[in-house]
Amino acid sequence: MTDTPILRLGTRQSPLAMVQAEEARRRLCEAHGWDESAVELVPVVASGDKIQDRPLAEIGGKALWTKELDAWLAEDRIDAAVHSMKDVETIRPDSLHIAAILPRADRRDVLIGADSIAAIPTGAVIGTSAPRRAAQMLHHRPDLKIVTFRGNVATRLGKLEAGEADVTLLAAAGLERLGQEGIGTPLACDHWLPAPAQGAIGLECRSDAARTIALLEAINHAPSQAEVLAERALLAGLGGTCHSPIAVLATADGARIIISATLFSPDGTERTDGKITVDADDLGTVTAFAEDLLAKAGPATQAVFGPPA
Ligand SMILES: NCc1[nH]cc(CCC(=O)O)c1CC(=O)O
Numbered sequence: 551m552t553d554t555p556i557l558r559l560g561t562r563q564s565p566l567a568m569v570q571a572e573e574a575r576r577r578l579c580e581a582h583g584w585d586e587s588a589v590e591l592v593p594v595v596a597s598g599d600k601i602q603d604r605p606l607a608e609i610g611g612k613a614l615w616t617k618e619l620d621a622w623l624a625e626d627r628i629d630a631a632v633h634s635m636k637d638v639e640t641i642r643p644d645s646l647h648i649a650a651i652l653p654r655a656d657r658r659d660v661l662i663g664a665d666s667i668a669a670i671p672t673g674a675v676i677g678t679s680a681p682r683r684a685a686q687m688l689h690h691r692p693d694l695k696i697v698t699f700r701g702n703v704a705t706r707l708g709k710l711e712a713g714e715a716d717v718t719l720l721a722a723a724g725l726e727r728l729g730q731e732g733i734g735t736p737l738a739c740d741h742w743l744p745a746p747a748q749g750a751i752g753l754e755c756r757s758d759a760a761r762t763i764a765l766l767e768a769i770n771h772a773p774s775q776a777e778v779l780a781e782r783a784l785l786a787g788l789g790g791t792c793h794s795p796i797a798v799l800a801t802a803d804g805a806r807i808i809i810s811a812t813l814f815s816p817d818g819t820e821r822t823d824g825k826i827t828v829d830a831d832d833l834g835t836v837t838a839f840a841e842d843l844l845a846k847a848g849p850a851t852q853a854v855f856g857p858p859a
Pocket residue numbers: 634635636637703719720721722723724747748749750751
């Protein structure tokens with residue numbers, strides 16, 4: 551085996567991002583019969599990791615997680631970038647291509663600090679910076695208070711420990727990947743839907759890099775890809791971003807995808823539910839479904855979505 555790297559994989563530096571990049575490397579090496587040295591992990595500091603004390607919406611949104619990796623791809627300093635698909639902007643530049651989605655992990659949210667939503671004490675403080683989690687929680691429990699909780703998984707657990715909030719919500723996938731799956735209570739998807747693409751890892755490269763695309767496609771997991779594409783199509787159809795209070799779950803079932811979605815107003819008072827089964831290769835129906843949901847939604851919900859992308 552050669553010790554010259556065949557593929558340079560860019561990743562954020564958080565512990566979770568590094569574990570995800572290692573998973574991508576392991577799968578690539580297994581698929582191609584390479585030894586580990588064939589894939590070089592290149593940690594890049596994302597602006598979202600530098601500024602941790604303000605809500606994402608204030609400091610520029612999702613591009614904060616991808617901006618540096620996008621630039622490194624454009625400059626050919628890396629061949630591919632590993633992303634938590636949940637953090638990737640709804641619309642990507644044509645110059646980039648998401649070539650592989652890894653088998654999706656547990657997509658549920660985990661409640662930490664209380665055994666159930668009903669068991670949270672009256673007036674308790676919820677630490678989250680996700681508008682979806684805040685709206686969803688306020689919908690069930692309008693008595694609760696929301697405080698901004700950013701930072702990586704360990705930082706947020708530390709803030710909870712320090713008493714900055716009574717309860718927080720984290721993705722089961724992230725906790726699992728960090729070996730912390732014992733923490734908290736997972737919330738069942740029939741009551742509490744996750745964020746678009748939660749639990750999915752994607753590999754993105756330059757659209758003109760045919761050789762890299764072929765190498766990455768070898769580790770694509772088609773059902774997970776179908777789900778992620780459907781959830782992202784819904785978000786796009788709603789004109790949504792990471793600041794949008796949208797909860798959705800797409801479940802691939804052969805050639806069909808079952809999509810359940812809920813829109814909220816930011817304060818949780820309005821809620822709009824929908825469910826549809828679509829053909830995996832006809833995501834146009836998802837756009838129509840998004841338009842239907844928006845048309846049914848209340849004014850405070852409509853105000854934070856659209857116009858459709
Ligand atoms: N926004 C931060 C983020 N991006 C991806 C994950 C978890 C892993 C995943 O959803 O794939 C998390 C942390 C969290 O929401 O708990």
